[in-house]
Amino acid sequence: MKKLFFHSLISLLLLPVIFNQMAYAQSEKQSQIVESQVGLETLTEQNIYIPYKIFDEVLKNKEKGIFIPYSDFLKLWEEATRKPADKVISPPPLDAAIIHAKYTGIVYDDIAEFKAELKISALKKNWASLILNIENIAITSFTIDGKTPILKPVNNGLELVLPEEGNYVLQLDFSTRVNTAPGKNFIDFQIPSSPLTKIDLTIPGKDLDVKIEPMVSRKSSVAGENTVFSAFLSPDGKVNISWLAKSLESKTAKSLIFAKSSNEVYIKESVYLINTKFDFSIMQAKIDSLKVKIPETLSLVRVDGENIKDWNLGDDGILSVNLYEKIDGNYNLSIGTEKYRDLDEILFDVPQFEVIGAQREDGEIIIKAEPSLRVQVEKKNGVTQIDPKEIGNRIDFNEFISAFKYFRLPYTVSLNISKIKPKITAKQNILIAFSETIIDYYTNVNFTIKDAGLFKFRFLIPENFRVSEIANDNIVESFDISKEGDSNILTVVLKNKAYGDFILPIHLETDKEDKAISNNIPKLLCLDAEKEDGIIALSLRKNLKLSTEDIKSLRPISLEELQSLGIRAIDPKNELAAGYRYSTTDYSSILKIDKRSTKIIANVERNIDIEEAVMKINDVIRYEILYAPVSKFMIELPASIGKDAVITGDNIKEKRLSTDMKSNTGIWEVELHSPILNQFVLYVSLENKLPSVTTENKISISIPPIKVLDVFNESGVISIIKSPNLQVTAVENNLEPIDSKELPSTMNKDQSVLAFRYLNHPYSLALESTKHEYEKILDTIVNQAHFDIVVSNEGIAKTEGVFKIQNTNRQSLELMMPEGIDKIFSVFISGKKASISKGDSPRSKIIMLPKDITPGQEFSLRIIYQSKLRKDFGAFGGLKAESAEIVDIPCSKITWRIYLPDEYSYIYLDGSLNQSGTRPQPFNDINPYMQSQQVRSQQKIQLNNKQIPQQADEKALYGLDIEIIREGRMYSFSKLDKHAYLNVWYVKKLAIFPISLIIIVLATIMFTLIQNKYPSDKIKFISITLASAIAIFILLPQGFKFFIILLLTGFVISKVPLANNFINNRLKYDKNKSKKPIKTTENNKET
Incomplete structure (x- = not known):
C-alpha cells in the first residue's frame, strides 16, 4: 500500500514536465513551418529611446509612430479627456436688476406720453422679484415678449415677478401730467432706477429753452415745428424737465422789473440797524445790473446776493450792483445799512429804499427795539399795520414792536423813542469780619432788573472803607469812587448789559486799631434800587468779644439759620458771632469789639511702661489755646527726676529748668519762636531705674x-503698660479707674492693663510689681498624624505617614523612626521634597523646614519608609508595629490604617490604639469581632476630606514619590497624643482546623485521664471545670475565647461513653503491652 502511494505521487509531479516538453516541441514545429513559408528572418520588438530635442527630425515621416506601454497610454488618455472642475459660484446678491432703460415721449398739451423699453436680467433660478419705483405716472400697458407679466403694487411702486433665470425686455407705456x-411748463415724475437711462422727448414749438434737473448730459434740436430733446438721466430715476420760449432780445425789447422788499429796522440805544431784502421778478428781457436808491443818512455796510460781480455806491446815494451773467425770473438781493443814534434822540423816520427802474415796488416794514427802549408810532402815512402772524417765523418776536405793509412809494412812518428806566430790587448777603487790625466787608448783591437792562450800578460805601475787589474781569469793565458832598459813591461799569437776575460780589476793607473799638455798623447801599433788604453776619477772631447796643431795624437770627443760608466765615481763624436780617436801609447798631484774655486748657496723656529694671514715662500734653496766642509754657515735675526730663515739640526756641528747694519741684519753662493759637503739643519723656526684684517678690513704685x-x-x-512676666496692682488717690477702651485713640489701648482719669490736682498713684517666671509656651503642634502601614508575608512593613503641623519659630523637626527601620524613600513638605539627615541615634532623623512657611499656618509633612517587623509570618505567631513620631512635639490625634496579609486569621490586636471607623464584615476567622475591611484597590490618604499634596517639584532632586500598594485586611485605629504601637497575634487560616482538632483531642484525653484518676467525685469535677471555663472565657480577650471553646468541646467528648471507653481501652492496651513476661536465661537463673 505504501509503495502504491509513493508511485502515484511521483507520477503526478512528472506530468507538468511532460506536457511542457510536448507544447514546446509543437511550437517549434509551427515556427519552422512559418519561416519556410515566408522565407524571411523574424525580428522581435525593441525599445528605442530618442532625445526630445530631435523629435521633429526623426518623425518627419508622419507614418512613423511612437509606442508606449499601455499603463502610460491610460494616464495620457485620462489627462486628455479630464473635464475641468466646475467653478463654485456664490448665490447672486439680488434677484434681478435693470441693465438698460430707454424712454421716448411726446408732449400733447397738458399730457406727456412715453414708451419705455427696460432690459432686465433675472439672476435667481426661479421666481425672481424686482421693485419698479415709480411716481406721478399712469401706466397704460406693459408686456414682456408679447405676454403680460406679473406685476404687484407695493408701497414704492410695482413689484415685477420673473418666473426663471434669464434676460427679459419689459415694454411699458405710461403718461404724466x-x-x-x-413763463414755463414742466414735467416731474419718478421712473425705475437704472445704471444707464436715456430719454427722448418731443415738445411742440420751436426755439424752446429746455432744462433738466439735475444738470446732466443733454441735447436739444429743432425738427420741423417741434423741439426734440435728448438726455441721459442720473441713476436715481428722478425726471424734472422744464421748457419755455426763448426771449427775443432785440434793441426794442425792454425788461420789466417788479420788486418786493422786507425792511427790518432794529433800534438800539446807540445805533439803528436796517436789513433790507429785495425779491426781484424780471420779465421780457434779461438784465445784468440792478440799482437801488439809498437814503443819504444811512451808511451801507454790506451787499449780499448770487452772481454779484461788484457793487458801487455813488455820491447821489444810488447803489449799482453788477452781475456776472444776465438774469431773468426771480432774484434775491440783501443789503445792510446803519445809522448812529444820539442817546437823547426822540423822533426817527423810517428810511425808504427805491429800486431804480422798477415797474412796481411794494413791501413790509418790521420794527424791533432793545428791551431798554420804549418805541411808539408817532405818525404813519401810506402804510397799513399787519398782524404779526402774517410774518410767521421770519423774525424773533422777543424784541418785536410793530409791522407795516406798503404798496407804493413814498410812505411815512415816524417813531417816538424814549428810554425805559429799569426797575431794580436788591438783596444783600453781608459778612462783616473783624480781626485785630482790619475790618473786611463782604457782600453778594443779588439784583433783580426788570423792564430794561443797564450797564452800571451806583453804591454808597461806608466812610473810610476802600474797595478791595469787585467780581472779576469777565464781568466788570471798571469801577470808580467819587465824592458827592460828604458821601463816597462807588460806580461799577459792566462789560455786558445786566438784565433779569444778576449777582455782583463786592469786597471792602478798612484798617482797625488793635484795641477796643465802638463804631456804628458799616453799610453799603444800592442807590438805584427801589427796594433793598438782606442779611448781615458778623464774624471775629476767637480772641475778640462782640457786644451790640442801640439796635434799630435789625432782627436777630440764629447762627444755624446763617449756615443754612450758606453764610460762613471766610477767614478760617474767624467764627460767626451774630446775625441780623433787615428790610429797610435805615438800620443801625453800635458794635463794641473788646479783646479777650488768653485761656489755655491742657489735656495730659500719660503712658507708663513698667519693666523689670526700669520705668518709662511718656507724657503727651495737648494744649487748647483760646482767644489770644501765647509763646511760653510751664511744666512742674519732682526735682529728683525733673532734670532728666526730655521735652520736645514744634517751634521750640528755648527750654529752661528752675528748681524750688522748698517744694522740692523742678519747673521747666518752654519758650517758642513765635506765639501760637489753637492747638499745641509738648512731649515729655522720663526714665527711672527700679530696684532689682527676685521671682515672686514685690516692689513698690511711686509714680512721679x-x-x-x-x-x-x-x-x-x-x-x-507692663512686661508680660510682671503683675501690677495700683493704689490711687483722686484718680478715677476707667476701662482701657475709654482711652484716646492716640494711646495704646491694647497693651494697657490699668487706666485712670484725673480732673484736677493733686493726685497720687503707687504701683506694686510682682515678678513671675516665664512659662514655656507651645510653639509647634501636630494637629493630626495618619499612617498607612502595609505588612507583607515576609514581615516587611511599608509605611506612608502624613503629619498636619502648625509651627511658629522652629527651624527643624526631629523625627523618631520605629524599631527595625530599614530605609526611607522620600520626605515631602507641602508637596515639595525636603532634605532629611541623621540625628543622635540610628532611629533619629532631622528634617529642615523651608523658609517660605508662614508662621502659624498649617502645613503637611509626608514621609514614606520601610521597616522590618520579623523574619516571616510562619503558621502562627505575633508581631509589634510602630509608627514614626516627632520628638518633643505633642500630637492631637493619631490614626492608623494597617493592612495585614489576607491568608492569616488574627486572634488578638492589642496596643495603645483603639479600633474605630470601619464596618465589620464576616470572615472565617478565629476572632470575627475584630472590625476589618478587605482591600484590593489603591487608596489615597485624605485628612478632613482633603487630598494630601503629592510631589509638586522636580523628581530628580531628592527621593522618590513611590506608590504603596494597599491590599489585604485593613484595620483602622486611632488614639490621642503619641506613642502609638500595636501587638498582633495571628494564625494561618489553613492551620486553624488541624490545630483545633489537636486541641480537642488533647483536651479529651486530658479530661478523661483526670476523671479516671479521681472517679469518686465526678459531679464536683464537672462543676469546677465548667465554672473555670466560664470565668476564663469572660476574662480572656475575644481572640482567645476560641481556644476555651475547643477545650470545652474536648471536655464534652470525654463524657461520651463511647469515647471514654475507647480511650480507657487504648490506655489499658498500651499498659499491658508494656508489661509482657521476660524469658529466663541461665545467667538470670544464676543471678
Missing part, C-alpha cells in the same frame, strides 16, 4: 506726678 408755472502750670484747666488720663 404737464405742469405749468409763470506732672503738673501743667498757668492753664485754665488741666485734666488727663494715665495708662499702665
Whole structure:
C-alpha cells in the first residue's frame, strides 16, 4: 500500500514536465513551418529611446509612430479627456436688476406720453422679484415678449415677478401730467432706477429753452415745428424737465422789473440797524445790473446776493450792483445799512429804499427795539399795520414792536423813542469780619432788573472803607469812587448789559486799631434800587468779644439759620458771632469789639511702661489755646527726676529748668519762636531705674506726678503698660479707674492693663510689681498624624505617614523612626521634597523646614519608609508595629490604617490604639469581632476630606514619590497624643482546623485521664471545670475565647461513653503491652 502511494505521487509531479516538453516541441514545429513559408528572418520588438530635442527630425515621416506601454497610454488618455472642475459660484446678491432703460415721449398739451423699453436680467433660478419705483405716472400697458407679466403694487411702486433665470425686455407705456408755472411748463415724475437711462422727448414749438434737473448730459434740436430733446438721466430715476420760449432780445425789447422788499429796522440805544431784502421778478428781457436808491443818512455796510460781480455806491446815494451773467425770473438781493443814534434822540423816520427802474415796488416794514427802549408810532402815512402772524417765523418776536405793509412809494412812518428806566430790587448777603487790625466787608448783591437792562450800578460805601475787589474781569469793565458832598459813591461799569437776575460780589476793607473799638455798623447801599433788604453776619477772631447796643431795624437770627443760608466765615481763624436780617436801609447798631484774655486748657496723656529694671514715662500734653496766642509754657515735675526730663515739640526756641528747694519741684519753662493759637503739643519723656526684684517678690513704685502750670484747666488720663512676666496692682488717690477702651485713640489701648482719669490736682498713684517666671509656651503642634502601614508575608512593613503641623519659630523637626527601620524613600513638605539627615541615634532623623512657611499656618509633612517587623509570618505567631513620631512635639490625634496579609486569621490586636471607623464584615476567622475591611484597590490618604499634596517639584532632586500598594485586611485605629504601637497575634487560616482538632483531642484525653484518676467525685469535677471555663472565657480577650471553646468541646467528648471507653481501652492496651513476661536465661537463673 505504501509503495502504491509513493508511485502515484511521483507520477503526478512528472506530468507538468511532460506536457511542457510536448507544447514546446509543437511550437517549434509551427515556427519552422512559418519561416519556410515566408522565407524571411523574424525580428522581435525593441525599445528605442530618442532625445526630445530631435523629435521633429526623426518623425518627419508622419507614418512613423511612437509606442508606449499601455499603463502610460491610460494616464495620457485620462489627462486628455479630464473635464475641468466646475467653478463654485456664490448665490447672486439680488434677484434681478435693470441693465438698460430707454424712454421716448411726446408732449400733447397738458399730457406727456412715453414708451419705455427696460432690459432686465433675472439672476435667481426661479421666481425672481424686482421693485419698479415709480411716481406721478399712469401706466397704460406693459408686456414682456408679447405676454403680460406679473406685476404687484407695493408701497414704492410695482413689484415685477420673473418666473426663471434669464434676460427679459419689459415694454411699458405710461403718461404724466404737464405742469405749468409763470413763463414755463414742466414735467416731474419718478421712473425705475437704472445704471444707464436715456430719454427722448418731443415738445411742440420751436426755439424752446429746455432744462433738466439735475444738470446732466443733454441735447436739444429743432425738427420741423417741434423741439426734440435728448438726455441721459442720473441713476436715481428722478425726471424734472422744464421748457419755455426763448426771449427775443432785440434793441426794442425792454425788461420789466417788479420788486418786493422786507425792511427790518432794529433800534438800539446807540445805533439803528436796517436789513433790507429785495425779491426781484424780471420779465421780457434779461438784465445784468440792478440799482437801488439809498437814503443819504444811512451808511451801507454790506451787499449780499448770487452772481454779484461788484457793487458801487455813488455820491447821489444810488447803489449799482453788477452781475456776472444776465438774469431773468426771480432774484434775491440783501443789503445792510446803519445809522448812529444820539442817546437823547426822540423822533426817527423810517428810511425808504427805491429800486431804480422798477415797474412796481411794494413791501413790509418790521420794527424791533432793545428791551431798554420804549418805541411808539408817532405818525404813519401810506402804510397799513399787519398782524404779526402774517410774518410767521421770519423774525424773533422777543424784541418785536410793530409791522407795516406798503404798496407804493413814498410812505411815512415816524417813531417816538424814549428810554425805559429799569426797575431794580436788591438783596444783600453781608459778612462783616473783624480781626485785630482790619475790618473786611463782604457782600453778594443779588439784583433783580426788570423792564430794561443797564450797564452800571451806583453804591454808597461806608466812610473810610476802600474797595478791595469787585467780581472779576469777565464781568466788570471798571469801577470808580467819587465824592458827592460828604458821601463816597462807588460806580461799577459792566462789560455786558445786566438784565433779569444778576449777582455782583463786592469786597471792602478798612484798617482797625488793635484795641477796643465802638463804631456804628458799616453799610453799603444800592442807590438805584427801589427796594433793598438782606442779611448781615458778623464774624471775629476767637480772641475778640462782640457786644451790640442801640439796635434799630435789625432782627436777630440764629447762627444755624446763617449756615443754612450758606453764610460762613471766610477767614478760617474767624467764627460767626451774630446775625441780623433787615428790610429797610435805615438800620443801625453800635458794635463794641473788646479783646479777650488768653485761656489755655491742657489735656495730659500719660503712658507708663513698667519693666523689670526700669520705668518709662511718656507724657503727651495737648494744649487748647483760646482767644489770644501765647509763646511760653510751664511744666512742674519732682526735682529728683525733673532734670532728666526730655521735652520736645514744634517751634521750640528755648527750654529752661528752675528748681524750688522748698517744694522740692523742678519747673521747666518752654519758650517758642513765635506765639501760637489753637492747638499745641509738648512731649515729655522720663526714665527711672527700679530696684532689682527676685521671682515672686514685690516692689513698690511711686509714680512721679506732672503738673501743667498757668492753664485754665488741666485734666488727663494715665495708662499702665507692663512686661508680660510682671503683675501690677495700683493704689490711687483722686484718680478715677476707667476701662482701657475709654482711652484716646492716640494711646495704646491694647497693651494697657490699668487706666485712670484725673480732673484736677493733686493726685497720687503707687504701683506694686510682682515678678513671675516665664512659662514655656507651645510653639509647634501636630494637629493630626495618619499612617498607612502595609505588612507583607515576609514581615516587611511599608509605611506612608502624613503629619498636619502648625509651627511658629522652629527651624527643624526631629523625627523618631520605629524599631527595625530599614530605609526611607522620600520626605515631602507641602508637596515639595525636603532634605532629611541623621540625628543622635540610628532611629533619629532631622528634617529642615523651608523658609517660605508662614508662621502659624498649617502645613503637611509626608514621609514614606520601610521597616522590618520579623523574619516571616510562619503558621502562627505575633508581631509589634510602630509608627514614626516627632520628638518633643505633642500630637492631637493619631490614626492608623494597617493592612495585614489576607491568608492569616488574627486572634488578638492589642496596643495603645483603639479600633474605630470601619464596618465589620464576616470572615472565617478565629476572632470575627475584630472590625476589618478587605482591600484590593489603591487608596489615597485624605485628612478632613482633603487630598494630601503629592510631589509638586522636580523628581530628580531628592527621593522618590513611590506608590504603596494597599491590599489585604485593613484595620483602622486611632488614639490621642503619641506613642502609638500595636501587638498582633495571628494564625494561618489553613492551620486553624488541624490545630483545633489537636486541641480537642488533647483536651479529651486530658479530661478523661483526670476523671479516671479521681472517679469518686465526678459531679464536683464537672462543676469546677465548667465554672473555670466560664470565668476564663469572660476574662480572656475575644481572640482567645476560641481556644476555651475547643477545650470545652474536648471536655464534652470525654463524657461520651463511647469515647471514654475507647480511650480507657487504648490506655489499658498500651499498659499491658508494656508489661509482657521476660524469658529466663541461665545467667538470670544464676543471678
